[in-house]
Amino acid sequence: MKEEAIKFITEIIKPWEILNQQLAIPLAMTPESNDVTSTANTLAVNIKHLPEFCKGINPNALLAQSKSYQIICDLADTSKHGKLRNQARECILNVSSMFERSKDVKFRFLRNKIIIQHNTFGKIDFMQCALESAVFVASILDIRTDWTPKIFNSSGEFTKEIKLHASRANQITWTGLTLEIVELNEEGEYLNVDINGDVLFTLTSDF
Structure with a gap:
């Protein structure tokens, strides 16, 4: 196996697959500061710099070829440097707990969603963006693997309860959470909706 493939x-x-598994656990996370956002920032840096490390390709030379890679590069630079000269490139990460609502107003946990809040492109799903960027980088470097990435969405039963746990295992402090309620449309896409009904909210905590 080529050195580039091993590094990829x-x-x-x-890291992408481990993060994918972690996000499938129904945990309540402080949106701005937790282990998954830290891992996501590191992954963004890795994706940005792999072409440069393996083939000496300047990341800036690739930006026009992939919007997802451009966003990942902006995230990598923001996470490393904070304020950027071009504020339009700045972005931050937040985490929300995503629950699907059924037609009869019951709910089930889908996943925790890492959101890139980009000053130019708005809200982007980090896992999808990182996936697309990774596939792009693999094509640029001619790296061939049997990787078939798929973002996990849990498929539990719908109930009248939204239940989450705030754990010390993935955050130093817990200050709150963000809920995202979605509904599956006829095209198979998740769209944001209101709760529009009564639901029992249960939060357990290590704090």
């Missing part, structure tokens, strides 16, 4: 698997595929 080690620094991009494995």
Whole structure:
């Protein structure tokens, strides 16, 4: 196996897949500061710099070829440097707990969603953006693997309860959470909706 492929698997595929699994656990996370946003920032840096490390390709030379890669590069630079000269490139990460609402107003946990809040492009799903960027980088470097990434969405039963746990295992402090309620439309897309009914909210906590 080529050195580029080993580095791609080690620094991009494995962290993405581990993050994918972690986000499938119904945990209440402080939106701005937690282990998954820290991992996501590191993954963004890895994706940005892999072409440069492997083939000496300046990331700026690739930006016009992939919007997702451009966004990941903006995230990598913001996470490393904070304020950027071009404020239109700045972005931050937040986490929301995504629940699907059924037609009869019951709910089930889908996943925790890492959201890139970009000054130019608005809200973007980090996992999808990182996936697209990773596939783009693999094509640029001619890296071939059997990786078939798929973002996990839990498929539990719908109930009248929204239940989450705030754990010390993935955050230093817990100050609150963000809920995102979605409904599946006829095209198979999740659209944001209101709760529009009564629901029992249960939060357990290590804090």
